[in-house]
Amino acid sequence: MRIDIVSIFPEYFAPLDVSLIGKARERGTLDVRLHQLRDWTHDIHRTVDDTPYGGGPGMVMKPDPWGEALDSVLASDEGTPRLIVPTPSGRPFTQEVALRLSEEPWLVFACGRYEGIDSRVMAEYGERLPVDEVSIGDYVLAGGEVAVLVMVEAVGRLLPGVLGNVRSVADDSFAPGAMANLLEGPVYTKPPVWRGREVPEILLSGHHGRIARWRRDEALRRTSANRPELLADLDPDTLDKRDREV
């Protein structure tokens, strides 16, 4: 997968040099290319923003630098990417969206700042390629860079060979199948007793069927406590199927 990221703060993406994503880049599984938006400005101040039409607070990112930057990135002959624009007014970014994006050969991320990018940019490129305006949550960030870090990690870890254990993906919270709409339950490792606290005995039993059922029950318990709304979407048949699976 190729990923292009356009930002006025490309240094935000240093974390993509480390850990799983960093190793995937070294192996060539992931090709991440960073672009400084200001390289497509032509004034001495390398201006990328201006006051909003219609008045109001803050500044809006000008369409000209974005148009030149995206035209330059898209000039590649590597097919047609999806353009992902992180914004609080976008559709929710979920594990399902991450799974869908992980099947794409090329993603381009446009990191807005200030009050956002002039809407004509998304309209312009929406006529040429798929454009997804996506939100990672209902809170205010200073810009899209942090959201792109979240999305690149969520998508990148799903690529073949990035996670050591393929099973880890299937057991993720929100993963399709048996764990869909369920949060992961508690996890434990050695020592068996820590500060007088014992690991649940079932986990030491070696009885895989009972362990799977216990984990399912704990996932249901945690989901009911922390995200009860997810249980509303749980298909009773799937729940029964889970019982048959364990």
Ligand SMILES: Nc1c(O)cccc1[N+](=O)[O-]
């Ligand atoms: N929430 C937010 C923001 O405030 C600014 C850019 C992107 C996002 N987001 O993706 O959720």
